Amino acid sequence: MNDMTPERDARVANLKGMGCSRKRVEDARFTQGKGNYVDDISLPGMLTGDFVRSPYAHARIKSINTEAAMALEGVVAVLTAQDLAPLSLHWMPTLAGDKQMVLADGKVLFQGQEVAFVVAKDRYIAADAIELVEVEYEELPVIVDPIKSLQSDVVLREDLDPKAPGAHGPRKHHNHIFTWEVGDEAGTNAVIDDADVVAEASMYYHRTHPCPLEPCGCVASMDKVNGKLTLWGTFQAPHVVRTVASLLSGIEEHNIRVVSPDIGGGFGNKVGVYPGYVCSIVASIVTGVPVKWVEDRMDNLMTTAFARDYWMTGKISATKEGKITGLHCHVTADHGAFDACADPTKFPAGFMNICTGSYDIPIAYLGVDGVYTNKAPGGVSYRCSFRVTEAVYFIERMIEVLAIEMDMDPAELRRINFIKKEQFPYQSALGWEYDSGDYHTAWDKALKAVDYDGLRKEQAERVEAFKRGETRTLMGIGLSFFTEIVGAGPVKNCDILGMGMFDSCEIRIHPTGSAIARLGTISQGQGHATTFAQILASEIGIPADSITIEEGDTDTAPYGLGTYGSRSTPVAGAATAMAGRKIRAKAQMIAAYLLEVHDDDVEFDVDRFVVKGAPERFKTMGEIAYAAYNQAIPGIEPGLEAVSYYDPPNMTYPFGAYVCVMDIDVDTGVTDIRRFYALDDCGTRINPMVIEGQIHGGLTEALAVALGQEIAYDEMGNVKTGTLMDFFLPTAWEVPNYETDHTVTPSPHHPIGAKGVGESPHVGGVPCFSNAVQDAFRPFGNRHTNMPHDHWRIWQTANALGLHH
Amino acid sequence: MIPAAFEYHRPADIRGALSILVEHGDDARVLAGGHSLIPMMKLRMADVPHLIDLQDISSLKGITIEGGRITIGAMTTQHELITNDALHAAAPLLREAALQIADPQVRYMGTIGGNVANGDPGNDMPGLMQCLDATFTLEGPNGTRTVQARDFYEAAYTTDRDDAEILTHISLDATTAGYAYEKQKRKIGDYATAACAVLITKENGVVTSASVAMTNLSDVPVFSEAAAEALIGGTCDTAAVKAAVAAALADIDPTEDNRGPVKFKMHVAGVIIARAIERAWSRA
Structure with a gap:
């Protein structure tokens, strides 16, 4: 034929x-x-629910008076923890094996926490009624720093027995959640102690938020005649929501129908179960009519799942030729008031143990301590597989710091440490089996495409011109090479609340x-x-x-x-x-x-x-x-x-090589991305145009996180970035032109060889943008500065390096 | 993000608007483009039982230029300022600045009158009006009066306007001076980290007149007479620019916010002022 x-x-x-x-x-x-989004759903007789939220980050609730609110025409019900307690629904289990208040039970633990649920004929009446609910608070000391939290006498979670183990083993302190360790610490320390070269860095990966365009919401409709509950909502995992709803409510699973209509972006924010869902279901059962709850932007940013908030310290060792010999990583993870991270059950820090990256590192250790603070719960994977963004940021910064320590070119340092094509399937020191890869080919293609040597020459000339006083602009070349770990996952080690991840x-x-x-x-x-x-x-x-x-x-x-x-x-x-x-x-x-x-x-x-x-x-x-x-x-x-x-036999391991060229105004901290080149290898490519769209989106969210997007708190636990005025959501104006490229290394175990691509650009993009900023200041002695690299933090870096007269 | 209930009024003329204002006193506010007031109402930081929408009052719209004098109706949108070529010829600083306000969607709705009358230190037009030495016309129950932009602002959200007055027009002289509006912001739609408007007239190679005003660097827009004086008579050489910047910085009092601490803002302000002066001089 x-x-x-x-x-x-x-x-x-x-x-x-x-x-x-x-x-x-x-x-x-x-x-x-x-x-057709959840807020487009309108059912006959439908009521609207909305929350009274705590203005304080930590306070005891002395009293709640709902009388005035109930007296307002159009208000049907005001639910408090007291009303939910007889149903045992004032608390709910989290995906991470902890429990979380549905409505404040005696105290509040973060600003914006749900205190009471007002149900009214429309959202305008609900908003007015919220103002009429009188809550008397007694302020308590606030902890927003996880490291201080572990030393504080202040007990955040009075509901937990401080001596009893948590879902992930023993707890060391009343504000401690878990310790998770992977790898050989003694062996790693021995290698590092004897190494030719050791580089160290401490870095804070700031708290941010997925901020999908559409916030979270649901419509609950309990049909008391046939006993069926229908729940429409912004659910990234509708079946999991059905099972959880059944377990919590006692309604048999066949009598629950969960529908995710069109969803306007999730990025991890819509994986978890929120108090709004529980309260809407209860309200519908109580009132016998459908109840809608939809967040506004401030609710979404302040209370539903955040991402990151990892304090990471690392040591990396190498031979004098630059061959990496060992890696040690410790993380203090700020999980907020409740441990509501969305990770597979056996992985309380997600797949953070992919932190050896794309490199052949013979021995490594990872330790993670999860900690409670007076901040919103969450800890989801914002456009990344579980904690992979943190892991890749960590290793790609450690590589840069090692290159500085060794006075080596960071591109060359990466090249001599990449896992070689013939080493796949590759067993990493922290327990993963990488399915396939050809890192050297991708790296060479990327460096050639951007004329890397030419860029370095231009950068050196710029530094000289800067020193001569001829320019006030520096040039940064950001590199990153990432390996993702996606496709959770094999049921033998990946489940959520016991449900296998097929x-x-x-x-x-x-x-x-x-x-x-x-x-x-x-x-x-x-x-x-x-x-x-x-x-x-x-x-x-x-x-x-x-x-x-x-x-x-x-x-x-x-x-x-x-x-x-x-x-x-x-x-x-x-x-x-x-x-x-x-x-x-x-x-x-x-x-x-x-x-x-x-x-x-x-x-x-x-x-x-x-x-x-x-x-x-x-x-x-x-x-x-x-x-x-x-x-x-x-x-x-x-x-x-x-x-x-x-049930997949293994994860898939997409990878990519990114280069960012950035100009930085030393006097104002303003950055200008001149060029961004992204080579992605996601295995077999199903639709190149959709892949390109995914890459543009993921890079844009990476740009946001690296250059300004954060959920910041003051010392009192007030959210400083609760609106889009201060929370950076990039528009077409801030986004550079992206050049996309690819290689194709199919997954050997996937039926069509595809590996997944939606999150790669975010995972690889964040360190690339950050490395560009940091690289610009490397000739003046910069080793590491924390993100987000907004104007004033860049200015501060330049100022600390003595670059302002 | 739901405002408290309010009465909505939409009078057809100034007289009608004023009578509602007088009737309800503190309980009434006029609505121009709504891009400052409506968000404040939604956040329930502004309680406005009576909202008086000015959009049907045709006398508040339009741009006229006669005998070197420009008159702009308060309800003229930023978009209309940008696209009016005669205005651009008469005072090109306006287009340069208006293009740096928010984004096109906001500029279709946001008005010059609302921008100057609200007294928000983050708004760009107040500093610009001070730089251009504009005159505001206010109409109240007791008649019409004028006040100079440079005398209008008292504190954040507090101006010389009486609660029962409506700012109806803005007038200013056409100018051929070299101009610049320099603004640093974190992103599109943001208020300025620092912004500066400059006009410079050059004759025989030296500065004969200058005007320097700044945005979002105090609780009110800041017109710096000392900065202008430092430039007059000179050639905008490095020393003169440095002196003008020092004078301007002495007149501002920025506060720390999410854009950064005071030390950073003072430094950036100095850079922005110098750039504005240099660009205005290059066009003089």
């Missing part, structure tokens, strides 16, 4: 399968304002040859309806345009663990391919019957099965589908459907 005929090419093109830049099918509705796909082929596929994941902007149809098109030979992808309704979708941590393509994408292959296997039998040959005598060709050696004899997938339903075929059940639950 000739594979290259124009006729066959036309059939391939018609499928719009893998590798083609198919336009996103979602965009027609999004760009015309026809999306994912699923169910396919139904219709008699006329179109199809619907349902998945356990949920798109929040990733374009699943576009890309999963492309996987199927290539697998089963039905055009992507004839395949509907549906997610998010637990009554119809197969059970899955949802979308976060770049797991959709590695896990649900694999399930899609595997279910597609089941369809194809049955189709092969049907085709053989129709063509009156043995099963082994037909083979799949783009959109049909052909008789081997006789390509003019074939049955298209359309013909096969019709026959599957309408023709009695001996020994074969009617219909053409398949389902696959995929």
Whole structure:
């Protein structure tokens, strides 16, 4: 058979399968304002709930008086912890094995904490009623620093027995949550003590927030006649929400339907379970009508899940030639008032133990101490797999600091330490098996693309001109090489609240040859309806345009663990391919019957099965589908459907090489990104245009975090960045032009070799932007300065280095 | 982010607006573009039982230029300032500054009158008006009066305007002076970390007149007469610019906020003032 005929090419093109830049099918509705978000849902008789929130970061509640609020016309109920206690719903379990107050029970532990839930006829009345709820507080000492928290006599969590172990083992102090250790500390210390060169750094990865455009919210509707609870909401994991809701409420799981409608961005913020969901459900059960709760921007920034807030110290050792010999990392992790991190159960610091990065480091140790403070709970993976952004930032800063210590070029230092292509699958010192990689090829391609040597020459000339007083602008070259770990994950070691992290796909082929596929994941902007149809098109030979992808309704979708941590393509994408292959296997039998040959005598060709050696004899997938339903075929059940639950054998390990060229005004701290080059290797590429969109978005969020985006608190625990005036959300104005590039190193264990891409640019981007800033000041003695690199912090760096007259 | 309930009024003329203002006193506020007042109401930091929307009052709109005098209606939007070519020819500093206010969406709604009358130290137009020596016309129940922009601002959100008065027009002389509005901000839509407006007239190679005013570096816009004096008679050489910057810095009193501490703001202000002077001089 000739594979290259124009006729066959036309059939391939018609499928719009893998590798083609198919336009996103979602965009027609999004760009015309026809999306259907949770706040678009309006049901007859629906009430609105809203929270009375604490103005204090730490205070005892002396009394709550709801009388005046209840007297306001249109107010239906005001719930407090007292009302939830008989149902045992005033506290709820967190994803991290801790528990969290749904409504303040005796005290508040962070500013903005939920104190009472007002239910009213509309949101305007609810807002007025909130002002009428009288809460008497007695202020308590506030702790916003986790290191001080571990030395403080102030007990934050009076509900916990200080002597009893927590969900992750023994606690060392009443404000301590867990210690998590990986690797060989004694061995690592011995190597570092004897090393030719040791570099050390302490760095604070500041607290920030995913800040999706659409905040969190839900509509709960309890139908008391048939006993069914329906919950629409901004859920990145609708099935998990259904199971948790069932366990908490006692309503049997078959009587709960959870629906994630269109979601306007998640980035980890919409993984957790929030008090608003619980209160809405209770309010609907109490009132018998639907209850809606939707956050405003300040609620979202101040109270729902934050990201990062890691105080990291590191030591890295090397031979005098620059070969890394050992790595030691300790983290003090600020988890806020409750441990509500969204990580797989056995990983209380997520996959922070990927912190050996892309380098062949023979021995390493990681220790993480989780700590309570008077800050909002959370600790989610903001556009990254679990804590991978922190890990990659750590190692990419340690590499730079080591390069400074050794007076070496940081690009060369990386090159001589990369894991080599032939070492894959590679066992890391901290327990991971990297599936595939070709780091040297990617690195060389990146450095060549930006003319790295030319950039260094230009930078040296700029430094000389600066010293001569001819310019006040410095030039920074930011490098980063990252390895992500995504696709959680193998059920043997990844679960959330005991639920294994597999994912699923169910396919139904219709008699006329179109199809619907349902998945356990949920798109929040990733374009699943576009890309999963492309996987199927290539697998089963039905055009992507004839395949509907549906997610998010637990009554119809197969059970899955949802979308976060770049797991959709590695896990649900694999399930899609595997279910597609089941369809194809049955189709092969049907085709053989129709063509009156043995099963082994037909083979799949783009959109049909052909008789081997006789390509003019074939049955298209359309013909096969019709026959599957309408023709009695001996020994074969009617219909053409398949389902696959995929438990991945391993994570996938996308990687990439990024370079940022930045000019910095030393006198004002203003930065100008002249160039940003991003090479990504996400294995097999399903839709290059969607990948490019993901990379632009992830880099933009990386720029935000590196250059200014933070949740900052004052000493009293007040949030200083609770609105978009002070919380930096970049617009087109602040975003540079990105140059994207790629190599392709397929995952050896994934059915189609794809690795996931949505979070790579964020993981690799943050250290790249930060390294550019830090590199600009390296010739003047800078070793490390903390993010975010906003104008005044950059100015402060320049000032401390004596660069201002 | 839901404001308390309020009565919405939309009078067709100034007389109607004034009568509502007089009737409700402190309980009433006029609404121009709404980009300062509405967020304050949503945050429940401003309680406005009676909101008087001025958008139907046609006499508050429009730009006229006659005999070298520019008159701008208070309800003229930033977008209209930017796109009016005659205004650009008569006072090019206005377009340069207006383009640095917020973003296009805000500029379609935000008005010059609201910007100058609110008394927010972060607003750009007050300092600009002081630099241009503009005159504000105020209409109240007792008639019309004028006040110079340089005399208008008393403290943050406190101005010479009486509660029962409406700022109706802004007038200023056309100018051919060299101009610059230099502004440092963290991002689009932000208030200034430091901003400075400068006008310089050059004759026979020396500065014959100068005007320097600054934004968001005190609780009011700051017109620095001393900075201007340091430039007059000179050639804007390094020493003169340095002296002007020193004089201007002596007139400001920035406070620490999320943009940075006072030391940083003073340093950046010095850089921004110097750049504004140098650019205005290059255009003089």
